[in-house]
Amino acid sequence: MAIAAVALGGNALIHPKERGTAEKQISRVNNTIALLKPLSERFSLVLTHGNGPQVGNLLLQQETAKDIVPPMPLDTLDAMTQGQLGYWIQQAVENVLRKNAATIITRVLVDEKDPAFEKPTKPIGPYYREKVFSNMVKEPEGWRRVVPSPKPVEIIDIEEIASLVGRGFVVIACGGGGIPVAKEKDDFIGIEAVVDKDYSTAKLASQLKADLLVFLTDVPTVYRNYGKRNQNPLYRLNRRDAQALLDAGEFKEGSMKPKIEASISFLVEGGKQVIITTVEQIGDALKGSAGTIIE
Amino acid sequence: MAIAAVALGGNALIHPKERGTAEKQISRVNNTIALLKPLSERFSLVLTHGNGPQVGNLLLQQETAKDIVPPMPLDTLDAMTQGQLGYWIQQAVENVLRKNAATIITRVLVDEKDPAFEKPTKPIGPYYREKVFSNMVKEPEGWRRVVPSPKPVEIIDIEEIASLVGRGFVVIACGGGGIPVAKEKDDFIGIEAVVDKDYSTAKLASQLKADLLVFLTDVPTVYRNYGKRNQNPLYRLNRRDAQALLDAGEFKEGSMKPKIEASISFLVEGGKQVIITTVEQIGDALKGSAGTIIE
Numbered sequence: 001m002a003i004a005a006v007a008l009g010g011n012a013l014i015h016p017k018e019r020g021t022a023e024k025q026i027s028r029v030n031n032t033i034a035l036l037k038p039l040s041e042r043f044s045l046v047l048t049h050g051n052g053p054q055v056g057n058l059l060l061q062q063e064t065a066k067d068i069v070p071p072m073p074l075d076t077l078d079a080m081t082q083g084q085l086g087y088w089i090q091q092a093v094e095n096v097l098r099k100n101a102a103t104i105i106t107r108v109l110v111d112e113k114d115p116a117f118e119k120p121t122k123p124i125g126p127y128y129r130e131k132v133f134s135n136m137v138k139e140p141e142g143w144r145r146v147v148p149s150p151k152p153v154e155i156i157d158i159e160e161i162a163s164l165v166g167r168g169f170v171v172i173a174c175g176g177g178g179i180p181v182a183k184e185k186d187d188f189i190g191i192e193a194v195v196d197k198d199y200s201t202a203k204l205a206s207q208l209k210a211d212l213l214v215f216l217t218d219v220p221t222v223y224r225n226y227g228k229r230n231q232n233p234l235y236r237l238n239r240r241d242a243q244a245l246l247d248a249g250e251f252k253e254g255s256m257k258p259k260i261e262a263s264i265s266f267l268v269e270g271g272k273q274v275i276i277t278t279v280e281q282i283g284d285a286l287k288g289s290a291g292t293i294i295e
Numbered sequence: 296m297a298i299a300a301v302a303l304g305g306n307a308l309i310h311p312k313e314r315g316t317a318e319k320q321i322s323r324v325n326n327t328i329a330l331l332k333p334l335s336e337r338f339s340l341v342l343t344h345g346n347g348p349q350v351g352n353l354l355l356q357q358e359t360a361k362d363i364v365p366p367m368p369l370d371t372l373d374a375m376t377q378g379q380l381g382y383w384i385q386q387a388v389e390n391v392l393r394k395n396a397a398t399i400i401t402r403v404l405v406d407e408k409d410p411a412f413e414k415p416t417k418p419i420g421p422y423y424r425e426k427v428f429s430n431m432v433k434e435p436e437g438w439r440r441v442v443p444s445p446k447p448v449e450i451i452d453i454e455e456i457a458s459l460v461g462r463g464f465v466v467i468a469c470g471g472g473g474i475p476v477a478k479e480k481d482d483f484i485g486i487e488a489v490v491d492k493d494y495s496t497a498k499l500a501s502q503l504k505a506d507l508l509v510f511l512t513d514v515p516t517v518y519r520n521y522g523k524r525n526q527n528p529l530y531r532l533n534r535r536d537a538q539a540l541l542d543a544g545e546f547k548e549g550s551m552k553p554k555i556e557a558s559i560s561f562l563v564e565g566g567k568q569v570i571i572t573t574v575e576q577i578g579d580a581l582k583g584s585a586g587t588i589i590e
Contacts, residue, residue: 083374104398105397163458
């Protein structure tokens with residue numbers, strides 16, 4: 001069966017602005033996974049997921065208790081949320097889709113010379129009224145920490161992921177973009193950074209030689225002039241169209257831009273098709289009647 | 296290559312009484328894994344680990360921040376620590392032993408009719424001066440929560456673990472005894488409990504048809520009259536000796552008793568050998584000159 005790599009993002013796992021009890025988050029995960037049925041019938045699935053709200057909660061808990069418990073660094077927090085969300089997603093796949101699932105703790109190789117380390121851009125955790133950490137920037141909502149977001153060089157744990165996909169498992173991998181790890185001499189060293197989940201998922205899809213890459217997000221399609229009065233959905237794009245729109249600055253940083261960039265690199269590296277849509281519309285998008293398809 | 300299932304417990308991962316920064320814990324994990332070299336040269340390894348101090352820290356953080364972040368239930372906390380410790384152990388195996396490693400989030404099936412649910416016995420988290428939760432018992436050090444500790448019926452995720460062991464990976468699995476999950480109709484449901492890691496490791500070893508089961512703990516051997524003036528190390532035991540000593544009440548609840556019970560059940564289910572010793576003495580124990588060997 002052909003392989004599809006599917007990135008679960010945005011509202012697929014937690015209601016926006018809601019911190020979320022386990023019960024509510026698990027219920028949302030179950031609903032999301034149920035909507036993947038048409039995909040699961042046509043493809044071997046590898047599922048990746050975001051972890052922003054969950055890492056944000058851990059950061060808040062760590063800070064509140066910092067006088068009694070040593071806080072963990074970002075790479076370890078990512079590993080923890082991979083366990084947390086992996087467990088929930090795995091249970092949902094087995095209970096709802098009735099397929100065997102496996103969760104693989106996934107490290108992503110980053111380059112310590114990546115220019116991202118000189119210019120942190122990825123906001124993490126809660127907003128603050130004041131600048132309480134040195135790595136903070138002011139946003140309209142308040143002060144927020146920013147950390148480097150280096151590009152994924154490769155998915156280190158690709159071999160076990162590929163092996164289990166080959167054995168028929170729905171594999172949950174690369175949570176939160178993967179645990180950032182650099183190579184120092186011959187050793188892997190954890191790095192305090194956040195790898196963009198869209199780039200990681202595209203890299204994972206390429207390394208797995210997946211046919212299809214799916215970004216499940218908050219909008220039903222990619223738009224031209226997004227958020228403006230003349231906003232215009234884009235249903236079909238080829239790689240050159242996508243590149244031209246990207247070059248024209250059509251897509252928003254940290255939102256649609258990384259998805260389009262990741263889509264292009266997946267197609268350049270041999271992938272056949274990318275779908276960008278919501279979880280609710282993925283069934284129709286597979287039939288060609290919804291979503292944005294890039295080929 | 297024959298398979299060995301190795302339970303890393305006690306001081307192998309965190310210094311006793313120390314809460315532990317990530318740096319200190321990772322350094323300890325590296326030292327422990329280095330001592331497994333003789334084992335790794337003779338066996339395909341599956342590593343399990345405790346998570347008591349790590350779950351204790353998460354419980355403390357959750358309580359401190361409970362007004363701003365919803366606390367997660369115990370099964371989810373176990374999944375989180377499987378990610379955390381699995382990541383650290385995996386890095387150590389690759390950096391120190393130079394073997395490919397994979398971390399599998401592992402669920403363990405428990406029976407909701409297990410009598411353990413009527414009589415919680417497993418202490419978790421910090422001590423308190425007062426009874427602040429309903430499920431607390433008084434210990435000499437203070438009040439402490441206790442939760443049910445049901446027996447593992449089977450390792451649910453055995454198939455992916457076996458598959459990766461067969462492919463040559465050192466697999467980290469069953470952390471914290473595994474995530475307790477019950478079956479309700481056809482669905483897996485997470486359960487607020489803690490499965491004893493010794494029983495889970497023995498069950499995992501049996502299901503994998505491992506030849507060797509190793510418990511790495513805080514004492515170099517099993518003792519008769521442990522802690523008394525006439526304390527006496529036991530170097531070699533057969534299954535019947537072990538059962539007789541167990542029946543005579545020689546072994547302490549929550550400490551050596553579950554290890555001996557787990558050893559017996561592993562041998563009954565077809566296992567060949569059990570070693571109980573410290574991480575420092577495992578090399579000598581393999582040569583037959585240290586530790587307790589049960590056959």
